Amino acid sequence: MAEATRLFADKGFESTSVQEIVAAAGVTKGAMYHYFDSKDDLLREIYARVLRMQIERLDRFADAPGPVADRVHAAAVDVIATxxxxxxxSKIFFRSMHQLAPETQKAVRAERRRYHERFRDLLVEGQRSKVFRDDVPADLVVDFFFGSVHHLGTWYHTDGRLSGT
Known part of the structure; x- marks a missing residue:
């Protein structure tokens, strides 16, 4: 998985061959096919892994006790840091969606929507309790925030002058 992820991020899903993946991982094609039916299965697992991690983490922040402003801040920082x-x-997640099978795309979009709605619900909680201003719709805030986060892979570099946190 690690080598497939690195190669898909560097070269793109479509430009990476199964042979390149198994050579980088130091395994045989038979070993890879023991765990994954195809290169598409590797991509699907990357999406599933990202969604599982993000949803589990957001649920922890959203369900935690404490002021809503602290929970939103912690969740937002966590999204950027992770x-x-x-x-x-992240690079794969936002540039390879069209490579997924239609039913997988639909499932990924539904999970992503559920994730964004959970984040939005935190903002709405803050707006209702007058902690956050309510003249900007929570959906717009979520779209702007996640739009910015989704593009981190295009401009952020680990060796750049800014840290991820």
Whole structure:
């Protein structure tokens, strides 16, 4: 998985061959096919892994006790930090969606929507309790925030002058 992720992020899913993956991983094609039915299965697992991690982490922040402003801040910082820590996964996630099978695309979009809605619900909680201003719709805030996060892979570099946190 690690080598496939690195190669997909560096070269793109379509430009990476199964032979390149197994050579980089130091395994045989038979070993890879023991765990994954195809290169597409590797891509699907990358999406599943990212979504599982992000949803589990957001649920922990959203369900934690404490002021909503602290929970939103912690969740927002975590999204940025985990995106930077998993930059290859993030690059793949946002540029290879069209490579997934239609039913997988639909499932990924539904999970992503559920994730964004959970984040939005935190903002709405803050707006209702007058902690956050309510003249900007929470959906717009979520779209702007995640739009910015989704593009980290295009401009953020681990050796750049800014840290991920």
């Amino acid at each position: 995106t930077v820590e998993n930059l290859d996964d």
